[in-house]
Amino acid sequence: MELLNLQPVESYKTFLKENIRPDGRELMETRQTVLNVGSISTADGSALVKLGETMVICGVKAELTIPSAEDPGKGIVVPNMEMSALCSSHFKPGPPSEQAQVITKFLDNLLKSCTVIDTADLCVMKDKLVWVLYCDLICLNYDGNALDASVLALIAALQNVKIPEVTVDDESGLPHTNMEVKKAFATRGMPCATTFTVFDGSHIIADPTLKEEDITEGNITVVTDEHDNLIYVQRQGGLAMPEAEMQKCVKRAVEHGSEMRKLYLAVAS
Amino acid sequence: MMPINLLLKLYKLFHGITIMPRTPAFSKLEHEFLLKAISTGVRLDQRDMLEYRKIGISFGIDYGCCTVEIGETKVMAQVAAEMDRPRESRPSEGRLNVHVEMSTIAFPSFDPTKPGELGVGIQRMLERSIILSRAVDLEALCVRVGEKSWTIHLHVHVLSHDGNLIDCASIAAITALKHFRYPDVSVIGQDIVIHTMEEKHPIPLTVHHMPLYVSLAFFKGCERLAIDPTYLEEKVMDGKIILSINKHKELCSLQMNGQMNITKEQILRCTEIAAVRAKTLTELILNAIKTDTDDKKLGKTKSQTVLEKSKDNKEILKSELTVNSQTSEEIQIANMSINEDAVTDDAIKNGHNNKTEKPYWLTQHDRQTCSIGDGKVNAWSGDGAESSLGIFKALRADTQPEEKSEDENEDSEEEVVILDDSALET
Amino acid sequence: MDLNSSLPLGNLQCEQKVLKNTDGSAMYTAGETNVLVGVYGPADCKESKQDVKQAVVEVNFRPKIGIPGVAEKYMEKFVCKICESVILRSFHPRTAFSVIVQVMQDQGSLLSCAINAVSMALQDAGISMRCMPVAVTVALQKKEKEDNEMKDDSKKFVISPSTKDEEESVAIATFVFDSAQYDSISAYACGPMTSDEYRECLRLAKEASKHIVRFFRDSVSRKVSTDIR
Numbered sequence: 001m002e003l004l005n006l007q008p009v010e011s012y013k014t015f016l017k018e019n020i021r022p023d024g025r026e027l028m029e030t031r032q033t034v035l036n037v038g039s040i041s042t043a044d045g046s047a048l049v050k051l052g053e054t055m056v057i058c059g060v061k062a063e064l065t066i067p068s069a070e071d072p073g074k075g076i077v078v079p080n081m082e083m084s085a086l087c088s089s090h091f092k093p094g095p096p097s098e099q100a101q102v103i104t105k106f107l108d109n110l111l112k113s114c115t116v117i118d119t120a121d122l123c124v125m126k127d128k129l130v131w132v133l134y135c136d137l138i139c140l141n142y143d144g145n146a147l148d149a150s151v152l153a154l155i156a157a158l159q160n161v162k163i164p165e166v167t168v169d170d171e172s173g174l175p176h177t178n179m180e181v182k183k184a185f186a187t188r189g190m191p192c193a194t195t196f197t198v199f200d201g202s203h204i205i206a207d208p209t210l211k212e213e214d215i216t217e218g219n220i221t222v223v224t225d226e227h228d229n230l231i232y233v234q235r236q237g238g239l240a241m242p243e244a245e246m247q248k249c250v251k252r253a254v255e256h257g258s259e260m261r262k263l264y265l266a267v268a269s
Numbered sequence: 270m271m272p273i274n275l276l277l278k279l280y281k282l283f284h285g286i287t288i289m290p291r292t293p294a295f296s297k298l299e300h301e302f303l304l305k306a307i308s309t310g311v312r313l314d315q316r317d318m319l320e321y322r323k324i325g326i327s328f329g330i331d332y333g334c335c336t337v338e339i340g341e342t343k344v345m346a347q348v349a350a351e352m353d354r355p356r357e358s359r360p361s362e363g364r365l366n367v368h369v370e371m372s373t374i375a376f377p378s379f380d381p382t383k384p385g386e387l388g389v390g391i392q393r394m395l396e397r398s399i400i401l402s403r404a405v406d407l408e409a410l411c412v413r414v415g416e417k418s419w420t421i422h423l424h425v426h427v428l429s430h431d432g433n434l435i436d437c438a439s440i441a442a443i444t445a446l447k448h449f450r451y452p453d454v455s456v457i458g459q460d461i462v463i464h465t466m467e468e469k470h471p472i473p474l475t476v477h478h479m480p481l482y483v484s485l486a487f488f489k490g491c492e493r494l495a496i497d498p499t500y501l502e503e504k505v506m507d508g509k510i511i512l513s514i515n516k517h518k519e520l521c522s523l524q525m526n527g528q529m530n531i532t533k534e535q536i537l538r539c540t541e542i543a544a545v546r547a548k549t550l551t552e553l554i555l556n557a558i559k560t561d562t563d564d565k566k567l568g569k570t571k572s573q574t575v576l577e578k579s580k581d582n583k584e585i586l587k588s589e590l591t592v593n594s595q596t597s598e599e600i601q602i603a604n605m606s607i608n609e610d611a612v613t614d615d616a617i618k619n620g621h622n623n624k625t626e627k628p629y630w631l632t633q634h635d636r637q638t639c640s641i642g643d644g645k646v647n648a649w650s651g652d653g654a655e656s657s658l659g660i661f662k663a664l665r666a667d668t669q670p671e672e673k674s675e676d677e678n679e680d681s682e683e684e685v686v687i688l689d690d691s692a693l694e695t
Numbered sequence: 696m697d698l699n700s701s702l703p704l705g706n707l708q709c710e711q712k713v714l715k716n717t718d719g720s721a722m723y724t725a726g727e728t729n730v731l732v733g734v735y736g737p738a739d740c741k742e743s744k745q746d747v748k749q750a751v752v753e754v755n756f757r758p759k760i761g762i763p764g765v766a767e768k769y770m771e772k773f774v775c776k777i778c779e780s781v782i783l784r785s786f787h788p789r790t791a792f793s794v795i796v797q798v799m800q801d802q803g804s805l806l807s808c809a810i811n812a813v814s815m816a817l818q819d820a821g822i823s824m825r826c827m828p829v830a831v832t833v834a835l836q837k838k839e840k841e842d843n844e845m846k847d848d849s850k851k852f853v854i855s856p857s858t859k860d861e862e863e864s865v866a867i868a869t870f871v872f873d874s875a876q877y878d879s880i881s882a883y884a885c886g887p888m889t890s891d892e893y894r895e896c897l898r899l900a901k902e903a904s905k906h907i908v909r910f911f912r913d914s915v916s917r918k919v920s921t922d923i924r
Contacts, residue, residue: 069352098768105769113866113886218780230893233868233884237776240826240878243897250890293716329800330727334759336799341715345799349760372757374733374795376716381755381795424760426797428731429714 008215009200016203023209028252030194030207033260035152037160037267044133045161049153052209053143055087058153060135062163064175067123067130075122075130077158079107081137081150088142088210100139103150106234107137110151110223114231116189117158124166129175131163144209147221151193152260159187159268189225191232192260194253196220201239206252220246222253226261292378295504303505307488312495312502314340319542321497324550325575326444326557332471333449337441339497341431343375344438346423346445350452352463353420355411363410363418367395369425369438376430388427391438394524395425398439398480398513402521405446406475412454417461419451421474432499435511439482444554447476448561480513480521481550483543491531496542510536512543516551704855704906709812709914711819717795719820723812726855727802730809732816736792744791749784755795756809770796770806774813777871777881783823792822803857804832806869806883811907818915826873828880829907831900832856834864835888852896854903868893870900874908877901 003011004022015022025031031052040046043059067074083100085093096104111117122131135157137150162182168175197208197216208216218238223231230250303313310318322340329335333348355362369392371379379385384392399405410419423446425438450471453464486498486506498506508527514520520540525531705726714720717733724730737750744751754775756767778794794816796809810830817824834856838849853860861867866886873880884893 098772101765101768102772105765108765109769109885218776225887227887229887229889230884231887233882233893235879235882236773237780237881239780240873240876240880242878246879246882247890247894250893254890329729330802331800334800343714345797347759370757372755372795372797373735373793374714374717374720374731374757374797377735377738381757422760426757426759428797429716431715 004211008211012199012212012215016199021205021212027203028206030256031209033152033263035156035263035267037156044163045157045159047153047156047160049149049156051145051149051152051207053141054145054149055140056137056146056149056153057140058135058137058150058157060133060157060161062161063132063134064124064129064166064177065132067127071119072127073123073130074119076132077111077117077119077122077135078132079111079135079137079154080104081107081139081146083139083142083146087139090142090210099146103137103147106147106221106232107135107150107154110191110232111154114189114191114223114225116155116187116191117185118188121185124175125168129166129168133158133161142210144211144213145195145207148193148195148207151191151223152263155187155191156264156267159184159264161185189231190261190264191223191225192257193221193223193232194249194256196222196249196252198238198241201241204245204249206256220249222250224254224257228254228257295501299501300505303501304489307493307495307502307505310493314499316497318493318495321546322499323575324440324553326440326554328448328557328561333445335441335444335448336428337437337444339433339437339440340499341429342433342437343427343429344434344441345426345428346438346441347426348445348449349422349424350449351420351422352412352417352461355415355418359407360415361411362407364420365400365405365407365423366420367392367399367423367425367442369395369427371427374429375427379427379430387434391425391427391435394435394482394511394513394522395423395439395442397522398482399423399442399446402478402480402513404443404476404478404480404521406477409475412461413456421446421449421451430500432501432503433484433497435482436484436497439480439513440550440554443476443479443481444557446474447479447554448558449474478515478517478519479551479554480515480519481547482511482513482522483546484509484511485539485542487527487529487531491529491535494535494539496546510539512540514540514543514547516548518544518547704903707907707910709815709910711815711914711918717816717820719816719818719822721812721815721819722799723808723815725804725808725811726857727800728804728808729798729800730805730812731797731799732809732812733795733797734792734813734816734820734822736820736822737787737790738793740789740791745789747788750782750787750790750792752778752782752784753791753793754778755793757795757797759798759801770809773806773881773883774810777810777828778813778817780880781824781826781828781873782817783825786823801858803859803861804855804869806830807832807855807871810869810871811911815911815914818911826875827908827911828871829874829904829911830869830871831903831907832867832869833896833900833903834860835866835868835886835892835896836860836864850892852899854899866892868896868900870897870904872901872904874911877904 012022016027019027021027034050036048038046039048039057040059044062045060046058048057049055065076067076081100081103083091083097085091091097122133124130135154137153139146139150162184165178165181165183166175167178194206195208196204196206197213197219198204199212199216205212205216219236221232221234223233225231306312312318314322316322325338327336331347334346336343336345353364356364369384369388371384371388372381373379405421410421412418423442425442427434427438450473452466452471453469455462455464483496484498486495486502486509487493488495488506491507495502498509506527508525508529511524511526512520513522706724708724710722712720713722713731714733717735719734720732722729722731740751752775754771756771756774757763758767774794774796778792782792794813796813798805798809807830810828814827814829818827832855834853836851836853853864856864856867864886866884866888868882868884870879871881872878879897884896888896
């Protein structure tokens with residue numbers, strides 16, 4: 001273990017020769033994933049995800065608002081990721097770190113492209129009243145691969161959302177919220193992200209820890225949906241890699257995705 | 270223990286030699302050489318003292334997007350319109366906002382996160398020349414009083430800095446405003462419908478006049494004057510006069526930077542030069558916009574209009590100056606031998622000068638726009654006083670609808686006061 | 696299926712050495728999208744950011760209207776990772792490369808245009824690289840969604856799509872290849888597609904990237920020949 005801290009790259013190589021990682025996983029194996037929904041009782045929907053030591057919590061707050069002039073019949077979903085100094089010494093207090101901003105944009109792109117939530121469902125009265133869902137994600141402990149954990153937390157939290165019924169009074173035109181009757185709305189997909197990194201330009205490892213992220217270059221994230229379609233592929237940096245390797249990742253992501261979807265279904269029932 | 274620190278420092282020192290600093294170095298030798306050349310009337314790029322560099326204006330596909338190049342200086346301006354609420358103090362007017370962006374792309378030492386002193390300066394100057402001189406009709410932008418109006422955003426991106434940023438920025442800004450179209454709006458009962466570009470022809474902004482900045486740099490104790498200074502020339506100059514003037518020879522703003530001791534005759538001459546320059550530039554801009562609309566009709570996506578750096582440019586300047594000037598003395602502007610009347614610190618002599626030249630003052634004053642007196646106050650009293658004066662002026666312009674004649678009257682009043690003062694003294 | 700593969704890249708234009716103060720710069724036009732890039736480096740670096748082993752890369756992405764936001768940060772990170780992988784950074788320890796990307800006109804395929812512009816600017820600055828990154832954007836359009844029977848007939852791939860094409864498409868993918876082996880360096884695909892469709896996009900992009908590399912070469916040789924004259 002001492003050696004792993006002093007000479008991370010060298011000692012890591014010796015592990016990889018044996019096709020095993022320091023924490024006992026195989027190269028393509030992911031860490032234990034724990035999903036808990038409804039953890040925050042004050043939020044309209046919430047989920048807590050523990051991926052190994054990485055922990056991300058997501059709370060969804062629903063509010064009524066006037067829609068934008070461009071899309072009068074559509075609600076709004078606003079994801080926001082926070083990685084404060086609390087979760088790791090990698091981050092400093094102050095404005096959101098670059099990594100947090102990149103994850104925020106990733107989640108935003110994901111929600112827009114895969115229609116987990118049809119924003120038309122969030123409309124109460126066209127041009128007058130729509131729901132806006134503020135999805136706040138906070139990383140509580142960071143040990144690598146915050147992206148997968150945050151996707152899992154966000155989707156589970158959105159599935160968990162229950163919003164009160166709103167009736168609009170015909171005469172006065174004023175909305176009335178009935179807190180007694182709450183209903184969940186239909187989420188239309190269960191995207192699941194799987195992240196890989198490349199060590200030394202040759203070994204692909206799934207679900208990297210923080211230590212592994214530090215010594216590897218380039219990461220690949222593949223998001224799949226329940227039809228095993230690719231929804232989002234992101235590959236950042238690293239050395240040039242032949243296509244066959246990429247296909248290996250895609251294959252593994254599809255497998256992993258179907259396993260993870262069992263989690264969603266288990267907590268939903 | 271100690272040597273480690275020392276070693277580190279040495280290591281950095283050696284590495285520091287190979288690493289390029291963020292700001293380019295400028296040697297004293299270079300400085301002196303430049304000044305020496307200028308004192309003999311020679312500039313590094315073989316220009317004449319009163320010659321502009323090559324100017325190019327090109328447009329993008331979008332309305333209100335234009336890039337202006339003066340030599341190596343390059344500025345892009347983009348205008349955008351947004352439906353907004355009018356200001357409470359001015360319910361029947363739209364708004365015009367100026368944003369100046371200075372990224373590292375233009376100059377290594379520029380900070381991308383904040384505009385810096387230079388950027389703020391340019392922003393203020395553009396605001397002063399375009400908004401306070403009421404170049405754009407803001408009332409036309411109001412859709413419904415107190416509720417809906419257009420807000421126009423003028424984004425000025427500085428792309429490359431090789432001196433004379435303000436001239437370049439002002440040309441880009443005015444051209445972009447002139448080129449811009451905003452979507453048509455119809456008001457049906459309570460609803461406001463914004464038509465897309467395909468549904469209805471978009472509307473151009475009403476630009477009353479085109480104030481353009483012209484900078485003139487002074488060198489060698491204000492004995493030498495050069496128009497359109499480059500970055501290096503700006504480094505060695507004493508200071509510069511920056512005038513905003515339109516083709517009707519109406520002065521919209523005057524600013525002096527640096528350490529200069531110049532006479533009012535010199536300022537007047539600068540105004541003359543700037544007026545001629547503004548006229549040529551206005552023609553160029555209108556020409557460029559016309560070429561662009563013609564090209565767009567033909568289906569071309571890009572157009573560029575270039576005013577070459579050429580001798581005849583200077584000829585125009587000379588001839589126009591001779592036509593405009595009343596005394597033969599004025600012709601010398603072109604030659605710029607200011608040394609004869611460059612009265613520096615002799616106050617009494619200065620007074621004499623005023624006295625002898627008084628008739629010239631008065632006549633000049635009648636023919637010209639009269640903000641010289643105003644400008645003088647501006648330049649001496651620093652930034653704060655200036656802006657308050659500008660607001661004061663704008664407020665007054667507000668109360669009386671006719672701007673042009675009003676401006677002249679108002680300014681001439683101020684002028685008279687100053688002249689009276691000098692008369693009393695003498 | 697590959698209806699547009701006959702050379703659908705639109706007009707490509709590239710001008711290098713456009714800015715005076717930068718070490719390298721390029722104005723790259725693909726179709727109607729236009730990006731200006733300036734590069735400084737290897738230059739002095741803040742002590743807090745220094746890396747003793749290799750140079751660091753800073754990317755600054757500047758939109759045309761408004762202030763940079765989260766979307767720009769995402770682009771910055773993407774471009775930064777590409778630069779980090781192609782530049783031979785260990786040659787210049789304790790220094791910084793700074794890349795500024797200014798959007799001049801966005802009419803679709805912005806990301807790929809920006810990456811190509813960065814590539815040309817790095818080349819202009821004479822920075823030693825493993826290879827030049829080449830980017831291509833492919834959009835997948837489907838007329839009828841979720842109709843498995845009709846899928847094959849109604850889908851269409853558009854290479855370097857315009858803004859209008861992008862709005863009509865279900866998925867957009869940008870691939871970055873190296874100019875030597877045409878292996879992929881980076882990828883960004885957003886929107887639902889099967890892995891077969893993904894592979895098809897990749898294949899088309901790879902074809903198109905060869906044209907672009909040829910264009911790079913032409914452009915540089917033309918520039919070099921004028922330089923000699």
